[in-house]
Amino acid sequence: MVQKPAPDSTRRSEKSRRAIYDAALALVVEVGYAKATIEGIAARAGVGKQTIYRWWPSKADVLLEAFLDLSEQYAEAVAPPGQEVQQEYGIPDTGDLAADLKYVLRATVDELVDPKFEAPSRALAAEGVVDAQFATQVVSRLLEPQLQLYVQRLRAAQNAGDLRRDIDPRIALELFVSPLAQRWLQRSGPISYEYTDTLVDYALGGLAPR
Amino acid sequence: MVQKPAPDSTRRSEKSRRAIYDAALALVVEVGYAKATIEGIAARAGVGKQTIYRWWPSKADVLLEAFLDLSEQYAEAVAPPGQEVQQEYGIPDTGDLAADLKYVLRATVDELVDPKFEAPSRALAAEGVVDAQFATQVVSRLLEPQLQLYVQRLRAAQNAGDLRRDIDPRIALELFVSPLAQRWLQRSGPISYEYTDTLVDYALGGLAPR
DSSP states (O other): OOOOOOOHHHHHHHHHHHHHHHHHHHHHHHHOTTTOOHHHHHHHHTSOHHHHHHHOSSHHHHHHHHHHHHHHHHHHHHSOTTOOOOTTOOOOOSSOHHHHHHHHHHHHHHHHHOHHHHHHHHHHHHHHHHOHHHHHHHIIIIIHHHHHHHHHHHHHHHHTTSSOTTSOHHHHTHHHHHHHHHHHHHOOSOOOHHHHHHHHHHHHHOSSOO | OOOOOOOHHHHHHHHHHHHHHHHHHHHHHHHOTTTOOHHHHHHHHTSOHHHHHHHOSSHHHHHHHHHHHHHHHHHHHHSOTTOOOOTTOOOOOSSOHHHHHHHHHHHHHHHHTOHHHHHHHHHHHHHHHHOHHHHHHHIIIIIHHHHHHHHHHHHHHHHHTSSOTTSOHHHHTHHHHHHHHHHHHHOOSOOOHHHHHHHHHHHHHOSSOO
């Protein structure tokens, strides 16, 4: 069955949506989250502000969705040709826990230093540091879903006998995820593949002599 | 030899300095780092702006010193009676590495959730997320000196045979320091003594079965 082309109104909406996302991200980078307004986003996107209010209840909603959309674009851009993009960066399970974790952390390094990604990510993160309500949304919609992918991979490792059964995976993942996050957020050290590989080795093997 | 009372001008300067610190911290909490100005700090402290420029070359310098001063006040307030305050929160070395690390991390938990400390800390941290130049100052003057105390304690542990000799202490400390930092910065999970104790146990013992 041949798919009919989308009607004009749908195509126009999709185009507006993309323009609004782009405008929202550009504006938050330029003036910061606090000073970005729905009016400012609308003006920059060349749409009426009612168009925005029709689709999103608040500035936070537009920006979080714009950022989610950017993440998806990023995943599509880096996916190997012919390979389907997994919706939320599923963590591979090759049976080699250390290798799988290193693989995903290297991909995260790439994303964190990508200029297109970095500026809006920083603007959103900075707002979350001072605004508890916004942080709750960032955590529940962006951060925690990503961390839960590590939880799933660590649970599989527990079942396979590659990870201690008496540990809480939700805390365990922070031993290699949080150092990278802190270096990026606070610029407290350089970020590289070698660094994240080291974190995985230290976390799995432990710092105390065996 | 009886110490002479400080001359009026010195006492007046000390009072002005304290008023300027208080004004700087209050202002950055209220309007954020970007909108806080030397003029605003001077007006709030009841001093001329030349008084501030005589002592500090920039807004960043006033705020970083005000924050360092707050940290010292905090250390004095929580020090046991009769015990001298160590200048930079030296990490104890009782010979029990896990216990010493847990002790210091519990003190950090107390500080991070103290309302007097939290608001200015968040304002400074948020600015560092988006402003690389300011972040460099925060790291070199506030964060890295604290992390180097962990490096010293971990080196002592390596010499005592309590820590693997083949690891880099500057990275190793991040396994228990950074998770707490990320939960605080991004509000990605609750902070408690039990949590930081767990981080130390996981980091030292490792996540893989022994």
